[in-house]
Amino acid sequence: MSPRKFLLPGILSIFFLLQGCLQNPETPAASPTQLPPAATLTTGGASPTPQPAVENISLPIFQSAPEEDEAGIPRYAQLKTIIPNRPRVEVITYIVQPGDNLFSIADKFGLRPETVLWGNYDVLQDNPQFLRPGQELNILPVDGTYYRWNEGDSLQKVADFFRVSPDSILEYPGNRLNLYEEEPNTQIAAGTWLIVPGGRRELRDWGPPAISRTNPAAAAYYGSGYCGQIYEGAIGTNTFVWPTVVRSLSGYDYNPSIHPGLDITGAEGNAVYATDSGVVVFSGWSEYGYGYLIVIDHGTGWQSAYAHLSGIGVTCGQSVAQGTVIGAVGSTGNSTGAHLHFELRSELYGKVNPWDYLIP
Numbered sequence: 087m088s089p090r091k092f093l094l095p096g097i098l099s100i101f102f103l104l105q106g107c108l109q110n111p112e113t114p115a116a117s118p119t120q121l122p123p124a125a126t127l128t129t130g131g132a133s134p135t136p137q138p139a140v141e142n143i144s145l146p147i148f149q150s151a152p153e154e155d156e157a158g159i160p161r162y163a164q165l166k167t168i169i170p171n172r173p174r175v176e177v178i179t180y181i182v183q184p185g186d187n188l189f190s191i192a193d194k195f196g197l198r199p200e201t202v203l204w205g206n207y208d209v210l211q212d213n214p215q216f217l218r219p220g221q222e223l224n225i226l227p228v229d230g231t232y233y234r235w236n237e238g239d240s241l242q243k244v245a246d247f248f249r250v251s252p253d254s255i256l257e258y259p260g261n262r263l264n265l266y267e268e269e270p271n272t273q274i275a276a277g278t279w280l281i282v283p284g285g286r287r288e289l290r291d292w293g294p295p296a297i298s299r300t301n302p303a304a305a306a307y308y309g310s311g312y313c314g315q316i317y318e319g320a321i322g323t324n325t326f327v328w329p330t331v332v333r334s335l336s337g338y339d340y341n342p343s344i345h346p347g348l349d350i351t352g353a354e355g356n357a358v359y360a361t362d363s364g365v366v367v368f369s370g371w372s373e374y375g376y377g378y379l380i381v382i383d384h385g386t387g388w389q390s391a392y393a394h395l396s397g398i399g400v401t402c403g404q405s406v407a408q409g410t411v412i413g414a415v416g417s418t419g420n421s422t423g424a425h426l427h428f429e430l431r432s433e434l435y436g437k438v439n440p441w442d443y444l445i446p
Contacts, residue, residue, distance in 0.1 A: 174227040175260035177205070177281065182221040187337065188214040188344065195225050199344050203289060204231040212290040214344055215375040215420035227260060231285035237276040248285030258283050289343050292374050293429055293437065294391040299383045302367040302402070311370020311379055313402030319365035320405035322384030326361040326443050327409060329392060329428050336425040346437035347391070347429035352415035354396055354424040360406045361390045361430070361444070369402050376427065377419025380412055387434060393427035394418050 180191065192199040203212050205224040210216045226232060231248055245252040256263050260281050263273065274280075297305045302313040330352050337349035360382055367389075368381035376393035380400060383389050396416025406412060417424045430440050 175258070176227060177232070177260070177279070178225050178227075180223045180225050182217060182219050182223060184219045186217065186219070188217055189338070191223070197226065198229050199341070200286070200289065201226055201229045201231075203344065204285070204287065206232075211292075213292040213375055213420075214338065215292065226281060228281070228283045230281060230283045231287060233280050233282055233285070235274050235276055235278040235280060239274070241274075244280075244282075248282045248287060250282055250285050254283050255280060291346070291437075293346055294368065294372070294376070294379060294381050294393075296431060296433075297367045297381050297383065297389065299365045299367055299385065305368055305381075308368070308374065309370065309372035309379070311368050311372060313367050313369065315403065317365050317367070317403040319403070320363040320385070320407065322362040322364050322386045322388060323408060324362070324384075324386050324388070325408075325445060326390070326430065326440075327359065327445050329359050329361050329390075330356060330415065330426055332356070336423065340439045340441060342437070342439075347393075347427050348440050350426045350428055352424055352426050354414075354416060356415040357411045358392050358395065358413040358415060358426055360408055360410045360412050361428075362388070363408045364390075364406060366400045366402055366404045366406065366412075369398055369400055369404075372419065375420035377421065378413070378416065382406065382412075387432060389431045391427075391429040391431070393429075394421045394425060396424075 180195075182191070188199045188202055192202050199214075202223065202225070203210055203214070205226045209221055209223065224232060230250075233244060233248070235244075241252045241255065245255060255261060258281055295305055295308060297312075299317045299319070302315065302317065305312040306314070330350050332351045334351045335349055336351035338345040338347075340346065340348055358380075362382075362384050364382040364384035366380060367383045368379060368391075370378065372379040372393070376391075378393075378395040378398055380392045380395065380398060381389060382391075392413060394416055395413040395418065397414040398412070399414075400406060400410075400412045415424055415426050428440060429437055430443055431437050
């Protein structure tokens with residue numbers, strides 16, 4: 087037997103003996119194996135019989151080894167719990183910050199730019215040029231559209247308009263619609279906003295309309311710069327030179343449904359050139375965000391537009407040659423900085439990507 091097993095009882099006896107003597111020198115120390123009896127109370131009217139005080143005895147604390155499982159591996163508490171992320175189903179709001187644009191906001195929330203426009207028609211009206219710092223935008227949880235239910239709407243009609251199935255609207259959890267009613271339409275109150283997952287519609291084109299030299303008055307609604315007579319003049323070459331000395335972008339690139347043109351970098355006052363020969367059919371202020379605007383009809387089925395100008399150097403009906411200075415880069419209208427918004431339109435193809443037609 088190990089000598090330590092003989093020494094341990096003796097050491098404990100000496101420890102308790104010394105502790106008892108220090109606490110009450112006149113009373114013999116209690117045996118370490120015996121505790122004082124518990125105090126008892128007498129019943130009836132007699133006073134309780136005084137009992138000796140119970141001394142506080144400090145016993146050594148021995149910690150046992152942690153329990154182990156059958157494999158002999160100790161188990162430890164898992165203090166960190168990982169909660170899985172759940173997809174968002176509700177519409178949230180976002181405050182537009184300085185430097186934001188439609189594409190950066192869409193990218194921030196993993197959405198298509200069209201979805202941001204479709205969710206905020208009351209604010210942006212399908213026009214990315216209307217975006218301003220401080221605006222509060224609805225951010226949909228998924229790509230699609232946001233629709234306010236009107237009196238007399240039917241679920242089938244709304245679904246057909248946005249090119250989705252009625253079930254995609256009914257079953258979307260963020261809409262909280264009753265799926266068990268035979269007539270779900272009757273449960274949707276007028277004014278209720280619905281998320282239409284995957285929904286889409288045509289976006290309004292806010293850019294310059296088609297303005298021909300044979301009917302320039304068609305743009306009368308567009309602003310005071312419209313030209314009201316029939317003009318004859320220069321014919322284009324069907325080649326297109328860069329309208330400024332700079333060939334880089336300062337904002338939006340071409341997007342056929344959202345931004346059908348290029349925002350070309352430029353300092354305030356930089357010269358703007360006619361991309362091809364033609365006749366001026368709009369020259370002046372536009373009412374839909376483009377500020378001072380020039381439109382040239384090239385007489386070949388092509389037109390070009392130059393927006394946000396700080397100055398205009400041509401008038402209605404004037405013939406211009408390719409490369410002629412027609413105005414100056416600016417930031418008029420809905421613009422956050424000096425640049426040239428440039429568009430090319432074809433009678434055959436509509437608004438095209440200028441990158442595909444400008445001479446390098």
